[in-house]
Amino acid sequence: MKSIDISSKKVVTLRNVESALADGATRVVVGAGCVVTPSARDFLAQHNIALTASGNGKTADPEPAAAHASSGKSGKQGKSAANPRLFSTPEAEAIKKEICAVGRKLWLRQFVDGNGGNISYRIGPNEVICTPTLMSKYDLTPEDLSLVDLEGNQIAGTKPRTSEILLHLEIYKAVPEAKSCVHCHPPHATAYAITGRVPPNLIIPEFEVFIGKVAISPYETPGTAAFAQTVLPYVKQHNTVLLSNHGIICWGDTVTHAEWYTEVLDTYCWTLMLAAQLGVPISHISEQQGADLLANKKRLGLPDVRFDTSKMKECQLSDSEVPNSIALVPEPCDGGTGKPANLDGKPANLDLDALVKSVTDAVMGTLGAK
Numbered sequence: 001m002k003s004i005d006i007s008s009k010k011v012v013t014l015r016n017v018e019s020a021l022a023d024g025a026t027r028v029v030v031g032a033g034c035v036v037t038p039s040a041r042d043f044l045a046q047h048n049i050a051l052t053a054s055g056n057g058k059t060a061d062p063e064p065a066a067a068h069a070s071s072g073k074s075g076k077q078g079k080s081a082a083n084p085r086l087f088s089t090p091e092a093e094a095i096k097k098e099i100c101a102v103g104r105k106l107w108l109r110q111f112v113d114g115n116g117g118n119i120s121y122r123i124g125p126n127e128v129i130c131t132p133t134l135m136s137k138y139d140l141t142p143e144d145l146s147l148v149d150l151e152g153n154q155i156a157g158t159k160p161r162t163s164e165i166l167l168h169l170e171i172y173k174a175v176p177e178a179k180s181c182v183h184c185h186p187p188h189a190t191a192y193a194i195t196g197r198v199p200p201n202l203i204i205p206e207f208e209v210f211i212g213k214v215a216i217s218p219y220e221t222p223g224t225a226a227f228a229q230t231v232l233p234y235v236k237q238h239n240t241v242l243l244s245n246h247g248i249i250c251w252g253d254t255v256t257h258a259e260w261y262t263e264v265l266d267t268y269c270w271t272l273m274l275a276a277q278l279g280v281p282i283s284h285i286s287e288q289q290g291a292d293l294l295a296n297k298k299r300l301g302l303p304d305v306r307f308d309t310s311k312m313k314e315c316q317l318s319d320s321e322v323p324n325s326i327a328l329v330p331e332p333c334d335g336g337t338g339k340p341a342n343l344d345g346k347p348a349n350l351d352l353d354a355l356v357k358s359v360t361d362a363v364m365g366t367l368g369a370k
C-alpha cells in the first residue's frame with residue numbers, strides 16, 4: 001500500500017486526488033477537518049483509494065464536508081446538515097451551466113464590472129450553489145462555483161465563495177419561493193440607487209408585471225451581516241431591491257428569471273432617463289389598466305407590495321399622490337420600518353413649476369407636521 005500525505009490542504013479537490021493516483025497512491029491521508037469535495041470523494045471510491053484522516057490512522061469520516069458544515073457557527077437546532085453530494089448531481093451540473101451563462105449575460109450587458117456581482121441558486125433546503133469571489137462573471141466555468149450552507153459555510157468547491165453570499169442567504173431564509181438570487185451593478189438602476197430614488201410606476205406594462213414597486217434598502221458596507229440584513233424588510237413583497245449607493249438584487253424561481261428582472265429594471269430606468277430628455281411629460285397607464293396588470297401578476301405568482309391592502313394606504317398603485325414627495329426627499333413607502341428606505345419615485349422630468357410647487361408643498365407639509 002502506498003500512502004500519499006496531502007494533509008497540508010484545507011480543501012482536497014479532484015485534481016489533488018488525480019495526481020495522487022498518478023503517483024501510485026492506494027491511500028490518501030488528509031488533514032482532520034479538511035473539506036473533501038464530492039468529485040474528489042467519488043474519484044477515490046472509483047479507484048479504490050482509501051481516505052484516511054491524519055493522526056489517527058483510521059478511515060476518514062465518510063462525510064467530512066457535511067460534518068464540517070454541521071459544526072458551523074449557526075448553532076441552530078433542528079437544521080439538517082448540508083449535503084455536499086448535491087453539488088455533483090445532474091441537476092447541479094445543469095444549474096452551474098445556467099449560472100455561467102447568466103454571468104456572461106450580465107457582463108455583456110455591462111451589469112457587472114471587475115469582479116462585481118454574484119449569482120446563486122438554492123438547490124436543497126440547506127444548500128446553495130454560488131459564484132466565487134474575485135472573478136469576472138464573464139469568465140466563469142462550472143468548476144469555479146461552490147456550495148455553501150445557509151449560514152455561509154462552504155461545503156464544496158475549490159474557490160472561495162463570494163463574500164456577498166450573506167445577502168443571498170438572508171433572502172433564501174426569509175422567502176421560501178426564492179430559488180435564485182442575482183446581484184449586480186447595472187448602471188441605470190444603480191443611478192437611481194445612488195440618488196435615493198425608485199422609478200415611478202404605471203408607465204410600462206412589462207415592468208408592472210415582472211417587478212412593479214421597487215424597494216430601496218439603506219446603505220451598509222458590502223459583505224457584512226448588517227448589509228445582508230438591509231433587504232429583509234422588503235424581500236417578501238418585492239423581487240427586486242435597489243441597494244443604496246451600490247447596485248441591485250433580484251430573486252426569482254430560476255437563475256434565468258432572476259437575471260431577467262435585472263434586465264427589465266435596468267431597461268426601464270434607462271427608458272425613463274431617455275424620456276426625460278424629450279422635454280415632455282411621460283404619459284401613464286390608468287389606475288384601472290394598472291389593476292388589470294396587477295391581476296395578471298397575481299396569476300403568475302409574482303410578489304407585489306400592492307397585493308397587501310394594509311400597505312396600499314401608504315403605497316398606492318400609482319405613486320403620483322404620495323404626499324410631500326419631492327425628488328431626494330426620503331419617503332418610506334413600505335410602511336412600518338421607520339427607516340428612510342423606500343423612496344417615492346417621481347418622474348425625473350418635472351417641469352420647473354411642478355418642481356417648485358412640489359418643494360413648496362413638501363416644506364409646508366414638514367412645517368405643518370411640527
Ligand SMILES: [Zn+2]
Nearest residue numbers: 116117222247
Ligand atoms: Zn455588489
